Amino acid sequence: MSLRRFVLLGAMAVSAAACATSTPPPVEQAAPGGIVPTQRQALVASYNERAQALETDGRLREALEARKIALTVDPDNAAARDGLRAAQAKIDGLISQRLADGRAAQARGAQVAARRSFLGVLALDPENRAAFEALREQTPDVEGLPHIVRAGDTLAGLAQQYYGNRALGEVIAEANRMAPNARLAAGTQLKIPEVPGVALIRPGTRKDPPRAPLPSPGAPPAPPATPASVQREEPAEVNPLLAEARESLERKDYATALGDADRLLASTPSNAEAQGLKRSALYGLGKTQYDQKQYKDSYATLGQLVKLAPNHEDAAKLLRQSRSRLIDDHFGRGIRYYREEKLPEAIAEWKAVLGIDPQHIAARKNLEQSERLLKSLEERKQ
Numbered sequence: 001m002s003l004r005r006f007v008l009l010g011a012m013a014v015s016a017a018a019c020a021t022s023t024p025p026p027v028e029q030a031a032p033g034g035i036v037p038t039q040r041q042a043l044v045a046s047y048n049e050r051a052q053a054l055e056t057d058g059r060l061r062e063a064l065e066a067r068k069i070a071l072t073v074d075p076d077n078a079a080a081r082d083g084l085r086a087a088q089a090k091i092d093g094l095i096s097q098r099l100a101d102g103r104a105a106q107a108r109g110a111q112v113a114a115r116r117s118f119l120g121v122l123a124l125d126p127e128n129r130a131a132f133e134a135l136r137e138q139t140p141d142v143e144g145l146p147h148i149v150r151a152g153d154t155l156a157g158l159a160q161q162y163y164g165n166r167a168l169g170e171v172i173a174e175a176n177r178m179a180p181n182a183r184l185a186a187g188t189q190l191k192i193p194e195v196p197g198v199a200l201i202r203p204g205t206r207k208d209p210p211r212a213p214l215p216s217p218g219a220p221p222a223p224p225a226t227p228a229s230v231q232r233e234e235p236a237e238v239n240p241l242l243a244e245a246r247e248s249l250e251r252k253d254y255a256t257a258l259g260d261a262d263r264l265l266a267s268t269p270s271n272a273e274a275q276g277l278k279r280s281a282l283y284g285l286g287k288t289q290y291d292q293k294q295y296k297d298s299y300a301t302l303g304q305l306v307k308l309a310p311n312h313e314d315a316a317k318l319l320r321q322s323r324s325r326l327i328d329d330h331f332g333r334g335i336r337y338y339r340e341e342k343l344p345e346a347i348a349e350w351k352a353v354l355g356i357d358p359q360h361i362a363a364r365k366n367l368e369q370s371e372r373l374l375k376s377l378e379e380r381k382q
């Protein structure tokens with residue numbers, strides 16, 4: 001019997017296996033997104049709990065995003081759906097109230113108060129057109145803190161430093177009449193505005209210093225202590241690697257940003273900003289690889305990110321999508337190689353599928369069929 005006849009006979013079995021067993025058995029039936037029910041429920045519950053905590057803390061935009069992620073995992077989850085509606089209603093109500101307050105302040109000539117109200121709208125909805133237009137008509141500045149730009153500073157970094165939320169970089173940009181993605185020049189003075197509903201973290205905030213020991217008899221008196229209220233804490237020098245990582249991230253050179261962050265973390269593993277930069281670089285790189293259909297690379301990159309930060313944006317969802325596409329690619333190549341009578345190559349592809357998803361029934365059956373066929377052919381050659 002010729003090789004072609006063996007292969008064609010086997011191909012019929014492979015095709016039948018692919019059609020009949022392309023889905024897992026009922027026990028492991030995956031929900032949309034590739035998560036079995038118990039895993040999906042746990043993931044949805046974690047996002048709902050996070051959203052509730054954020055909402056209690058007044059961080060409504062972040063709570064809204066957490067509810068959206070929960071609904072992405074399980075579109076029928078009632079708690080996530082109701083929570084999303086409630087959070088959106090609160091945000092809409094606050095936006096309407098702050099817009100009304102801003103316009104009322106404008107009408108009575110209180111321009112600073114008006115500007116603060118409109119900035120408060122942008123803190124909830126950075127794309128709110130009404131607030132943007134109202135702010136562009138304003139000339140007076142709002143109250144806030146001065147900040148001298150240092151090498152490596154970014155708008156997102158300053159928002160994290162002063163508000164604890166990188167997403168508010170656009171508020172700082174608008175208050176200083178800058179583009180949202182503007183690069184900051186060292187030595188420039190910025191105003192960090194006070195935003196209604198957002199706590200402003202003032203530099204130098206610290207616990208009371210420990211009391212100095214009593215002087216020994218005959219020792220000269222110690223100089224008077226500087227009151228805590230007037231103590232000034234000089235900002236630390238920015239590590240050059242950190243500055244380079246920030247700049248690389250801003251220009252979307254994610255691989256370079258990741259390398260810089262890794263080098264910095266090798267010497268200072270506890271550097272929180274470097275850790276954040278690494279997460280952002282991994283996310284940007286993994287998403288770019290996914291968009292470019294480099295599913296093997298995106299699966300590896302996003303897998304690393306999810307291990308570091310399981311709840312980073314929609315990294316978990318992208319990871320599942322990369323995994324699914326990668327499995328499909330390997331499985332499809334296996335079928336093609338089989339039909340081309342390239343049994344070793346087909347076997348390698350189906351082994352790759354099982355390396356990612358050991359429960360893939362179609363790949364396992366096709367692999368067993370191909371190995372039997374290859375063994376039979378080799379025995380006939382002897």
